[in-house]
Amino acid sequence: MPADAAPGAKHAAPTPESVEVADDAPLTQRTAKKAAATAALRDVDPVPGSKKPDPILVADGVVRRFGGLTAVDVEHVEIQRGSITALIGPNGAGKSTFFNLLTGFDKPDEGTWSFNGQSLAGVASHKVARRGMVRTFQLTKALSRLTVIQNMLLGATGQRGEGFLSAIIPPLWRSQEKANTERAEELLRRFKLDKKRDDFAGTMSGGQRKLLEMARALMVGPEMVMLDEPMAGVNPALTQSLLHHVKDLREDGMTVLFVEHDMDMVRDISDWVMVMAQGRLIAEGPPDEIMANDAVIDAYLGGHHDAPLSLEEEEAQIAAAEAELRESKEQGR
Numbered sequence: 001m002p003a004d005a006a007p008g009a010k011h012a013a014p015t016p017e018s019v020e021v022a023d024d025a026p027l028t029q030r031t032a033k034k035a036a037a038t039a040a041l042r043d044v045d046p047v048p049g050s051k052k053p054d055p056i057l058v059a060d061g062v063v064r065r066f067g068g069l070t071a072v073d074v075e076h077v078e079i080q081r082g083s084i085t086a087l088i089g090p091n092g093a094g095k096s097t098f099f100n101l102l103t104g105f106d107k108p109d110e111g112t113w114s115f116n117g118q119s120l121a122g123v124a125s126h127k128v129a130r131r132g133m134v135r136t137f138q139l140t141k142a143l144s145r146l147t148v149i150q151n152m153l154l155g156a157t158g159q160r161g162e163g164f165l166s167a168i169i170p171p172l173w174r175s176q177e178k179a180n181t182e183r184a185e186e187l188l189r190r191f192k193l194d195k196k197r198d199d200f201a202g203t204m205s206g207g208q209r210k211l212l213e214m215a216r217a218l219m220v221g222p223e224m225v226m227l228d229e230p231m232a233g234v235n236p237a238l239t240q241s242l243l244h245h246v247k248d249l250r251e252d253g254m255t256v257l258f259v260e261h262d263m264d265m266v267r268d269i270s271d272w273v274m275v276m277a278q279g280r281l282i283a284e285g286p287p288d289e290i291m292a293n294d295a296v297i298d299a300y301l302g303g304h305h306d307a308p309l310s311l312e313e314e315e316a317q318i319a320a321a322e323a324e325l326r327e328s329k330e331q332g333r
């Protein structure tokens with residue numbers, strides 16, 4: 001286990017200083033945590049619910065029903081500290097709902113889960129954030145009619161959501177405002193949003209809003225960041241930049257769990273992949289193994305993967321076409 005990621009470590013996450021060093025650090029240093037994550041996961045069984053050497057998050061029997069529909073039914077899951085784990089699965093699989101449950105934005109019907117060994121069941125979302133676990137949303141929650149810097153400062157309160165306005169006045173807030181503003185400006189520079197500091201969030205592109213949301217999530221100095229479809233609606237010009245930012249979170253010692261439909265991104269950045277379908281965790285393993293598993297891709301991602309046909313698949317298709325031709329010729333006779 002890396003020394004800077006001990007269980008229960010408070011705010012192991014980056015200070016603004018470490019954020020600044022990050023961009024110019026040598027490449028070897030920038031990929032050290034990837035190597036560590038790969039090594040830590042090497043001997044993990046690629047089966048749903050498998051034990052991890054150093055889990056930061058552990059969930060048991062988490063069930064969420066909406067009327068007759070069981071949206072989430074996760075028996076056991078462990079997320080390895082310091083890794084980037086992708087959560088994939090078709091629309092409606094329960095991925096966003098699972099994120100909501102873990103981060104206190106929704107309550108399960110059953111189940112327990114703990115973060116750094118401490119139970120989070122029944123803990124409100126802003127307190128979950130202060131304990132070091134934050135999330136971003138599939139549909140960005142950046143508030144259009146607030147400026148970029150105002151959105152950032154809200155992040156410091158720990159994701160109170162839209163009802164926060166009544167809560168931002170207390171003296172505690174004022175005394176911390178200067179430190180928070182400095183941290184916010186540092187993060188805006190890191191995400192290259194500093195020129196937008198005083199623009200309304202509503203004037204920014206979808207991709208910039210995604211970046212803003214990621215930056216805002218870092219205001220509490222989290223140990224774990226959960227990203228719900230960070231690439232959705234992002235202009236290709238910003239895609240690479242977003243990918244780098246996600247990798248940087250790991251290099252700065254954070255644990256990342258993200259939902260994404262873009263399989264290229266999943267393959268590129270994840271150390272581990274989990275597959276959800278109909279509320280259940282149905283597979284997990286290293287990206288190559290999961291992605292090579294056509295059955296997983298076909299059955300759970302709707303079968304429209306873009307991978308080129310294998311030789312066998314191509315031959316089978318040609319054989320089928322020839323058989324059809326023969327049949328129609330024979331019928332024509």
Ligand code: ADP
Nearest residue numbers: 066069071089090091092093094095096097098
């Ligand atoms: P995913 O993020 O994997 O696409 P979701 O977690 O959004 O899936 O949804 C899982 C299932 O739960 C879907 O069938 C969805 O319609 C249903 N669902 C999600 N939220 C609610 C809600 N608030 N009320 C009723 N049904 C919901």
Ligand code: MG
Nearest residue numbers: 095096097138
């Ligand atoms: Mg979703």
